[in-house]
Amino acid sequence: MSTIERSIAVLEQVGDHANPILVKETRQSLKSRQFVVTFMLLLAASWFIFTMGIMLGGDAIEFGAIGNEFFWFFYVILAFAVLVLVPFGAYRSLLAEKDQATYDLLSITTLSPRQIVWGKLSSALVQVLIFYSAIAPFIAFTSLLQGFDFLMVAFMLIVTLLMAMLSSIIAIASSAMTKQRQYQGLTSLFVLGALVIQTLVLLSIVGRFVNSFSLVDAEAWWTLAFGVVIAGSYFLLFQKVATAHLTFESDDRISGIRMVFSGQFFLLWIGIFVMTWLAPLTFSINDELVLPAIVVSYVHWGLVGLFAVTEDPYLSRRIRRDLPKGRLRRLLFAPFLQGGNRGFVYVLFHLAILTGISFMLVPMLGSGTWSLDVPIAMTCYLVIILGMACALARWCLLLSSDIRAGHVRVLTLIIVAIASMLPFVPMLWTPAYRFTFNLTMILNPIATLIHLANDGHQATAVIPVLCIGAVVAILVNLRAMRAGLNVILRSDVKPRSLVVIDDVTIWEEEREAQTAELEGRE
Amino acid sequence: MSETAANMDQQSLPPSNGRGEPTIEIQNLHRFFGKLKAVNDVSFRAYPGQVMGFIGPNGAGKTTTMRVLATLDMPTAGDAFICGHSVIDDPDKVRRLLGFMPDSFGRYPNMDVVEYLDFFARAYGFRGADRRDAVERVLVFTELRKLADKPITALSKGMSQRLCLGRTLIHDPEVLILDEPAAGLDPRARVEVRELIALLASEMKKTVLISSHILTELGEICDSAAIIEAGEILAHGTIEEIQAQRKRRRAVAPREGVEAVDGPHDDDEPETTVLGVRVLSDVERLERWLLEQPFVSAVNMGPQQISFTFSGDAAAQCDLLRRIVENKFELLEFTGKTQSLEDAFMAITEGITQ
Numbered sequence: 001m002s003t004i005e006r007s008i009a010v011l012e013q014v015g016d017h018a019n020p021i022l023v024k025e026t027r028q029s030l031k032s033r034q035f036v037v038t039f040m041l042l043l044a045a046s047w048f049i050f051t052m053g054i055m056l057g058g059d060a061i062e063f064g065a066i067g068n069e070f071f072w073f074f075y076v077i078l079a080f081a082v083l084v085l086v087p088f089g090a091y092r093s094l095l096a097e098k099d100q101a102t103y104d105l106l107s108i109t110t111l112s113p114r115q116i117v118w119g120k121l122s123s124a125l126v127q128v129l130i131f132y133s134a135i136a137p138f139i140a141f142t143s144l145l146q147g148f149d150f151l152m153v154a155f156m157l158i159v160t161l162l163m164a165m166l167s168s169i170i171a172i173a174s175s176a177m178t179k180q181r182q183y184q185g186l187t188s189l190f191v192l193g194a195l196v197i198q199t200l201v202l203l204s205i206v207g208r209f210v211n212s213f214s215l216v217d218a219e220a221w222w223t224l225a226f227g228v229v230i231a232g233s234y235f236l237l238f239q240k241v242a243t244a245h246l247t248f249e250s251d252d253r254i255s256g257i258r259m260v261f262s263g264q265f266f267l268l269w270i271g272i273f274v275m276t277w278l279a280p281l282t283f284s285i286n287d288e289l290v291l292p293a294i295v296v297s298y299v300h301w302g303l304v305g306l307f308a309v310t311e312d313p314y315l316s317r318r319i320r321r322d323l324p325k326g327r328l329r330r331l332l333f334a335p336f337l338q339g340g341n342r343g344f345v346y347v348l349f350h351l352a353i354l355t356g357i358s359f360m361l362v363p364m365l366g367s368g369t370w371s372l373d374v375p376i377a378m379t380c381y382l383v384i385i386l387g388m389a390c391a392l393a394r395w396c397l398l399l400s401s402d403i404r405a406g407h408v409r410v411l412t413l414i415i416v417a418i419a420s421m422l423p424f425v426p427m428l429w430t431p432a433y434r435f436t437f438n439l440t441m442i443l444n445p446i447a448t449l450i451h452l453a454n455d456g457h458q459a460t461a462v463i464p465v466l467c468i469g470a471v472v473a474i475l476v477n478l479r480a481m482r483a484g485l486n487v488i489l490r491s492d493v494k495p496r497s498l499v500v501i502d503d504v505t506i507w508e509e510e511r512e513a514q515t516a517e518l519e520g521r522e
Numbered sequence: 523m524s525e526t527a528a529n530m531d532q533q534s535l536p537p538s539n540g541r542g543e544p545t546i547e548i549q550n551l552h553r554f555f556g557k558l559k560a561v562n563d564v565s566f567r568a569y570p571g572q573v574m575g576f577i578g579p580n581g582a583g584k585t586t587t588m589r590v591l592a593t594l595d596m597p598t599a600g601d602a603f604i605c606g607h608s609v610i611d612d613p614d615k616v617r618r619l620l621g622f623m624p625d626s627f628g629r630y631p632n633m634d635v636v637e638y639l640d641f642f643a644r645a646y647g648f649r650g651a652d653r654r655d656a657v658e659r660v661l662v663f664t665e666l667r668k669l670a671d672k673p674i675t676a677l678s679k680g681m682s683q684r685l686c687l688g689r690t691l692i693h694d695p696e697v698l699i700l701d702e703p704a705a706g707l708d709p710r711a712r713v714e715v716r717e718l719i720a721l722l723a724s725e726m727k728k729t730v731l732i733s734s735h736i737l738t739e740l741g742e743i744c745d746s747a748a749i750i751e752a753g754e755i756l757a758h759g760t761i762e763e764i765q766a767q768r769k770r771r772r773a774v775a776p777r778e779g780v781e782a783v784d785g786p787h788d789d790d791e792p793e794t795t796v797l798g799v800r801v802l803s804d805v806e807r808l809e810r811w812l813l814e815q816p817f818v819s820a821v822n823m824g825p826q827q828i829s830f831t832f833s834g835d836a837a838a839q840c841d842l843l844r845r846i847v848e849n850k851f852e853l854l855e856f857t858g859k860t861q862s863l864e865d866a867f868m869a870i871t872e873g874i875t876q
Contacts, residue, residue, distance in 0.1 A: 017649075031633075101624065101628040102629070104624055105624070108592055108594060109642065110618060248593060250596060251613075316610065318612075
């Protein structure tokens, strides 16, 4: 067997174990006019820069330290190709599958949604690597010039590769979420615009970072490592989101996403503790590090919570059949399962941990920063708002199945916005109104938090009111939360039976579970 | 509230009659889109080696039902089973056993025939020699071998449908769901696709559920049918069973919103037969004469022949033939036409659209 035959045989074997979508898309790409044109344009632009650089550079080519400047030109072209064209191609690729009705054919094969997402992503990676290989000879040329910083260039290329992958997975998740055909044009435009803006921002950040970055600077490396971990967590999150949107309705789409949200939260704090422990000279528990992390954590749980507490409590037989066997394992797993009531338990659990962390760290910050009133107030506000959203979602679903989770989320935001504006209504007819914080301002979380952060005089009155509000929010949802957990703890998949209710035949068992949860029955 | 509709429906489904376990079983399937009841309490079964026609006007709920069977859509209520596996609980197992051919082909650009089949073989988990064998088997069965290297976008409609059928067969499924496989094909291509489907059921013992608007063709390959209108199954079973169900249905209850025109006395309605007479001349005189005869209705005149509905028994038919000859009509042919799928469909459906 000749070397070529052996190579082909090896490639065949590799191809056999490669993702089928990767094989298909690579074959298609190599034949597609769009890819060939893009590739040729990239080469032509690089040749143009190369030629112009040589012509205009004059003596500087030989004697000047222009390696990095030269590299920048090639880098901008490469960045545009891998940060705009490749992610947009990935976005269009999944959308085209839906448009051309090939997605249906794909989804009834034995390929899992995860394999489909990874297949699309790996074909984006192949394209990125092809673009890298196209520009490699030009970068090799610049490496011969003076002023070329090899480590910095390698660092930039690696960061750009990771950014391209992150952008691609976000683009794939966006196309997985795009259901309505009429919005496709608009979302395509939005995605393209976002990718261009992201590339411009990244170029400016990289430009600044490269100038200030020192390979011996420990803080820069720690910050970079931290950034990579956080970016990695978002990569995982969008991969889960894309997979969830491609997953069949009776499957568990939510628990993976909830686990990533929890993971992100713990990563942030573990990261902070690890950095302050391993590099105490560089990082310390101070207000510049801790306070932003606390605020980011509360915003994180506010956003995640709004989605989690308004979910439909429907759990298919398939999900209930695959629940863990032991009671304790079920109890631990329950908050991660779909459903607003379980979502509220899930958020409360994390808010309790966040409040505990705040209680531990805020006193260490010394005087001149927050008092403990601020994290207490933030926790109370989130419990009140999310508790209200959770109850609203339940009541709305009992009223009509036409009311969706999205409607409840918008309704919650409207209520919060109106409540926040109410204390300022007197300003409308009192021209000489002077803003001073009074207890009615409690309806406005931002004004109250600012007041508390500034060590306001009303703190002693505000905190008890907010605590009472949070307790009420928990009590209103208590029965429903217990019911939501009990559904999981006692969930035995029984033989199916149908009932006819209001002229509609439905599964008795599922209806029972759902209604019990909505009504907070056990 | 607790009386189970499932149990009730088990009784309404026809017995298997020694055909073994059903490969397709739909139980009280519902699929609502808001207020629209696209599929409303649909139940039927199909058995190995059976070709079942799924017939209904546009918007009747055929494609929605088929999409639920193919695990592309979730039912609002009810369930469907492929070889005993629920499409809700075990969609992954169902996908291994099922081949679905949708009404739209779904072409990939920049791909040739063999690459298309190779991709789906990979997607169904075939590796190495198994994959090559699966592709080859399908190329041979669909007679696409000579077009293997042709881009799929350059294939004719007929060849595209063959390829689509080939893709459906790549993992050798037990059950085939074919949504309008002959739509838009020329007569030759239609016959070819029909022959392939007949072969799949008779030789390979596949269960085939096929929807089509071309009822004459379905009648030739289907041994049973399910007729759906406005999301509800009006009749299912063999053509004869459908006729029987039709009579029973009319006798028991009129459909919601439809006047009970036939009334309960329809149980006494005599058998009707469509008869055809071909004569050498005097077609118009024969038409006038037939209109005056007892048991004759719905007379249709062609260039040399006349068809009409006859509601008399065999003796009355014999008497009519004798009188045609006695009246000096130059008779060339006198034929009785059995009730076709088309007749059954026309008799049962009322053209209700949602």
